[in-house]
Amino acid sequence: MKAINLADKLSTFAEHWQPRVVGQFNGHDLLVVKVKGEFVWHKHEDTDDFFLVLSGRMSIRLRDGVVMLGPGEIFVVPKGVEHCPVAEDEAHVLLIEPQGTPNTGNAATAAARRVI
Amino acid sequence: MKAINLADKLSTFAEHWQPRVVGQFNGHDLLVVKVKGEFVWHKHEDTDDFFLVLSGRMSIRLRDGVVMLGPGEIFVVPKGVEHCPVAEDEAHVLLIEPQGTPNTGNAATAAARRVI
Numbered sequence: 624m625k626a627i628n629l630a631d632k633l634s635t636f637a638e639h640w641q642p643r644v645v646g647q648f649n650g651h652d653l654l655v656v657k658v659k660g661e662f663v664w665h666k667h668e669d670t671d672d673f674f675l676v677l678s679g680r681m682s683i684r685l686r687d688g689v690v691m692l693g694p695g696e697i698f699v700v701p702k703g704v705e706h707c708p709v710a711e712d713e714a715h716v717l718l719i720e721p722q723g724t725p726n727t728g729n730a731a732t733a734a735a736r737r738v739i
Numbered sequence: 740m741k742a743i744n745l746a747d748k749l750s751t752f753a754e755h756w757q758p759r760v761v762g763q764f765n766g767h768d769l770l771v772v773k774v775k776g777e778f779v780w781h782k783h784e785d786t787d788d789f790f791l792v793l794s795g796r797m798s799i800r801l802r803d804g805v806v807m808l809g810p811g812e813i814f815v816v817p818k819g820v821e822h823c824p825v826a827e828d829e830a831h832v833l834l835i836e837p838q839g840t841p842n843t844g845n846a847a848t849a850a851a852r853r854v855i
Contacts (some may be wrong), residue, residue, distance in 0.1 A: 719764065
């Protein structure tokens with residue numbers, strides 16, 4: 624058993640909006656992702672959506688506002704709430720999702736689940 | 740809806756081994772804690788135990804070894820596994836636990852649940 628070093632994991636890939644699974648916790652995947660630009664509007668009917676910014680800055684647009692996030696800041700999008708993640712410059716983020724959750728809220732358009 | 744700034748939350752208290760609830764995610768509490776010294780050996784029969792070090796360094800002793808953690812490192816103690824968190828100097832940590840989990844694994848000795 625050993626620690627999961629998030630910076631080391633992030634150094635192994637460059638693609639944006641392609642989360643990598645780095646661990647598990649209570650039936651959830653722990654994922655790191657590099658974000659830049661605008662993602663798609665989506666929602667998850669069955670799960671909250673956890674974001675912790677590790678470096679850089681991002682925003683999470685909601686239909687009735689926007690949440691700005693910097694390093695060391697968490698936002699949990701409640702289940703069923705439409706949102707659109709956006710980052711002007713690259714940011715690195717920890718995500719937590721129930722195992723198998725499609726990142727777009729839709730299995731047909733979701734990024735493949737990759738474990739590193 | 741707004742971001743949870745972990746450093747701001749940590750600045751509101753000084754006690755060690757007294758987690759504060761700062762948010763919720765899928766039936767779990769998100770907690771910040773300041774650790775220093777040696778906690779107690781314990782286990783959680785029904786939940787994994789999530790640690791993400793935000794600043795400083797800590798160790799998690801296991802019966803068959805030890806896991807060293809620095810900033811940006813995660814360790815998940817599998818449910819049922821005995822462990823003893825230790826920090827030589829103060830470290831700040833994000834914890835994730837099912838709502839109501841006693842931090843010592845035993846309701847009789849657990850820290851009170853405090854929300855900030």
